[in-house]
Amino acid sequence: MAARTEHEVLATELRWTIAVVASVALISLAILWAGLVHFINPPSNLETIDPTKVHLSPEFTEANLGTRVDEGGRVTTRIVTAQFAFIPPCVVVPADEPVTLRLVSPDVIHGVLVTGTNVNTMVVPGYVSQVHTVFQKTGDLLMPCHEYCGIGHSQMWSTVRVVPKAEFKPGPDGRALCEKP
């Protein structure tokens, strides 16, 4: 490495700095591209809900939890994550179709991921977390709580049952429930 004078040292460092800045710019552009063109963004929702009144809200009352298909055919799965269980403990969703997951916490911070997919969000008391996804693999997937929420955290997990589109049969009220495993 050239080092006869301080000037030579700095010229060498400058060439490397240009290479660094160029690669960093390239990485940023790739991320920007994924966000703007492919809509790959983190699950930011900024929708609030009073954690002490979750069970009284029309949307997250027990009779409305789980998967529901609305008049427009949109599939929405609503889940309450609470110390130390998911309500309901199993949800059924169709494969190869857009599904919106909406999750709330009535008590402390939780978080969920679905194994083998990119579904991942924190569930913070006070906010409705929302994730849009398309499940591609069928079968029973694990959906554990991935954020420490207290002594029973390790036992807090649930099932996402992905069924082929043809076998996904919501009832007359639009709700679809897990049959017994």
Place this chain on the structure above:
Amino acid sequence: MKSLERLTLAHLWTAFIAFAVACVFGLWQMLARSPIPTPGFTPSNYFISVTAHGAAMAYVLTTFFIMGFGYFTAETALQRPLPGKRIAWAAFGVGLLGVVMAVVPVLLGRASVLYTFYPPLTGSAWFYIGLVLVVASSWVWCAIMIVAMRQWKRANPGRPVPLAMYATVANAILWLWTTVGVTVELVFQVIPAALGLVDTVDVGLSRTLFSWTLHAIVYFWLFPAYIAFYTMAPEAAGGRLYSDTMGRLSFILFVLYSLPVGMHHLFMDPEHSTGFKFVQMTLTVLVTVPTLLTIFTISASMEFAGRLRGGKGLFGWIGALPWERPMVLATGLAFFMLWFGGGGGLINMSYGMNAMVHNTSWVTAHFHLIFGGTVVIMYFAIAYAIWPQLTGREAPSLRAQRIQLWLWAIGMMVMTLPWHYLGLQGQWRRVAQFDYANPIIAAWGSWVVVSVAGGAMLLASALLFIWNLAAFHRARTPVQAPFRFALAIHPPERVPASLNGFGLWNALVAVLMLVAYGYPIAQFFIHDRPVAVVHRVDGAQP
């Protein structure tokens, strides 16, 4: 033994004893999560262990090591007595008191909230107050570092502050900025809840304040490793630092860009918009710049040393380096782990890709590799380099030091490569045990066992490290040559004022923080955000 040596040893021994104990906890946790039966396992014990392991490694090892090394650097690099030694001892006492106050409730199971707190979970107030005392004692250290540099500059007008001290003061300033977030969270939100003064917490705000601290704290931990790269490794290799100016620039860039980026820990959170997440992601990309500059400058310094020792050809200089010296070996191993850890970090910070790995074992693997690997192996090397000066004795065996460093690096790779893989398979974090009867989880079992073997190597290495340090105190050979920091190939005679102080950079940090965190924090006061009810984990009645 002289007073500086006593002060430094008190800090470093506190740090390393906490470290060794935390390694024992760490291995036990890995056993608990594996299919292997584990003695003493209950979920309650597990979360006691995680809290103790995290707090000891993140707050005690790091803070005490950095303070002790800073005191040593101030007197050795500036070649004048450290100002305020009595105050430094008082601060050490306060910090130690804080550690005891925090440890007791943790071990009693009354503060199992992990080292990241997670309000509205709330443990014993003693835990949080103890940690605030540790932070307060480190603020005293920051003040002493700044005063020491000022006094030196007054006595040496126009001369550049020695690089090791310039970097140490950069870290002190970074730490003052960094601790604002967590201290505000603890003092105004968590401790009032723990004392029963309030019964609700604004969780969005507390998470945002913690994120302020959460990334820059890692750079606070990392600074000593970089100080060693720039000012110790070139000397140990028998060469000189390639560029003093680039060292200064890298340390300044760390001060600037490790702060306004903490929201990348909240990519998966609902309380912030994609806009601010994107802004902080962009700033996060920039914090890779000083690391990439450092890799180049240190590699160039090593090449210079290798060629001085007769290394020829494109890569011949690598073989010519004195790898038998612990500092050179540790630098090589740290760089090796940095490639893996840094590469993983690029994925974590990538905004959309983060969803693939957030809160999985991938993340645990990432920070163990980059902090436990790259950074802590340099803490070992620094200790080996300055212990002769501290004790006045030479090490009885460099071979034992080399074995310890190799064992640490190999153990870290064996532990974290399976964790990265398991994280991609969806293995999640922070659970006490897995149900290996579940077919999805059963497939992970053998990789988990491999990682336990890595953990066992790490514990063996940690114990050997303590043994190696103790060996100095028993040794009889007096120290051969006094310790000195590396010089640059062309030591600067003058540097611009901006590269010799921090006024300008403090102003820029303030602007960046206003842009990155101004509205994200203000939103919790402008808009009416729902609050969460306090959930006690210590059994106390509200």
